[in-house]
Amino acid sequence: SSTKAEYRCLFQVSADLLWIQTLLTELGVSYTTPMVFCDNQKLVSLAHNPVLHAHTTHGD
Secondary structure (H helix, E strand, O other), X not given: OHHHHHHHHHHHHHHHXXXXXXXXXXXXXXXXXXXXXXXXXXXXXXXXXXXXXXXXXXXX
16 A cells, blocks of 8 residues: 555655764764654554554565
């Protein structure tokens, strides 16, 4: 489904941002915390609700 694909994309973006933040911190570079925007309300609810997240199956 499109929600599943968007969730995977959001997860990958988050992982990439965490890696970049770690790298910048190790290099001593200051940065502002990035903000990720999403216009899919179903996906936003899934990302913010651990109960929904735990009940979602992932077709890896």
